[in-house]
Amino acid sequence: DAGVIQSPRHEVTEMGQEVTLRCKPISGHDYLFWYRQTMMRGLELLIYFNNNVPIDDSGMPEDRFSAKMPNASFSTLKIQPSEPRDSAVYFCASTRFTGASTDTQYFGPGTRLTVL
Amino acid sequence: ELKVEQNPLFLSMQEGKNYTIYCNYSTTSDRLYWYRQDPGKSLESLFVLLSNGAVKQEGRLMASLDTKARLSTLHITAAVHDLSATYFCAVLPYSGGGADGLTFGKGTHLIIQP
Numbered sequence: 001d002a003g004v005i006q007s008p009r010h011e012v013t014e015m016g017q018e019v020t021l022r023c024k025p026i027s028g029h030d031y032l033f034w035y036r037q038t039m040m041r042g043l044e045l046l047i048y049f050n051n052n053v054p055i056d057d058s059g060m061p062e063d064r065f066s067a068k069m070p071n072a073s074f075s076t077l078k079i080q081p082s083e084p085r086d087s088a089v090y091f092c093a094s095t096r097f098t099g100a101s102t103d104t105q106y107f108g109p110g111t112r113l114t115v116l
Numbered sequence: 117e118l119k120v121e122q123n124p125l126f127l128s129m130q131e132g133k134n135y136t137i138y139c140n141y142s143t144t145s146d147r148l149y150w151y152r153q154d155p156g157k158s159l160e161s162l163f164v165l166l167s168n169g170a171v172k173q174e175g176r177l178m179a180s181l182d183t184k185a186r187l188s189t190l191h192i193t194a195a196v197h198d199l200s201a202t203y204f205c206a207v208l209p210y211s212g213g214g215a216d217g218l219t220f221g222k223g224t225h226l227i228i229q230p
Contacts, residue, residue: 031215043204045217056217091158097215104149104161105218 002026004108006092012114018080021111023092024073033093033105034067034077043091049075061086082115089113118143118209122221129195130229137190137224139205148188149206149218150179159204163190195228202226 005024013019025032034046047057049069057067064083069075079086089112093105119142129135139148147166151159163172165181165188172179176199178191188205202225206218 033217035217042222043206043220045219048215048217050215059217093159095215101164101166103147103215104164105215106161107151107159109158 004092004094004106006090006108006111008111009109010112010114012116013082014116015083016081017115018078019082019086019113019115021077021090021092021113023075023077023108025075025092025094026096026106027073029094029096029106030072031095031097031105032069032075033095034075035091035093035107036088037091037110038088046077046090079113082113084115087113087115118145118207118219120205120207120219120221122205122224124224125222126225128227128229129192131196132194134194135192137192137203137205137226139188139190139221141186141188141205141207141219143186144210145183145186146208146210146216148181149208150188150190151204151206153202153204153223155202162203192226197228197230200226200228 007022030051033048035043037043046059047067052069067077089110091110092108095105121140123138150162152162153159163179168183170181176193181188202223204220204223206220
């Protein structure tokens with residue numbers, strides 16, 4: 001399997017612009033997670049989906065952030081309008097929950113976002 | 117609110133030495149994870165620990181879990197330079213079943229010098 005795929009890998013944009021980050025989870029996984037990593041706040045959960053349905057979006061910073069999962073193989077995280085404080089690495093992760101001791105979340109390579 | 121604390125946050129050690137990273141968490145948890153992150157890279161899953169007393173080993177790394185103390189340790193034996201990385205512990209909050217988002221510690225930045 002190719003693993004979790006994210007695009008773009010790097011994004012540089014100007015304040016006020018719309019940014020869309022994309023994620024393709026591992027085939028067969030039923031959970032998809034969006035995390036953000038910054039030096040100041042570390043790794044934070046933004047939102048997660050189960051079977052394409054958003055379950056917990058309490059980590060989404062504000063209304064400027066939105067996420068969708070239209071089907072089992074694709075999710076987007078959108079920031080509109082973007083601000084410099086949104087600069088971070090955004091990771092997508094997926095898992096198939098079986099209850100087994102080997103269940104783990106697999107992380108994508110991340111998108112490094114810089115908002116000027 | 118679930119809190120996860122790691123210590124130390126920074127560790128510089130010499131090759132061949134042993135050391136332990138500690139991870140404390142504040143509430144009941146379903147399971148605990150250890151991840152490795154190399155600079156500019158993604159997170160790689162190392163261990164998943166479920167039950168009290170669980171111990172897992174891979175090469176020079178050994179992880180253990182004490183659910184009563186809400187403490188996990190990552191022990192490094194005879195460190196080698198290739199183990200230099202940032203190590204995160206992460207906790208899955210108790211949910212009665214099913215996956216959930218992880219709460220991460222701040223990470224331990226480990227440098228192993230020849």
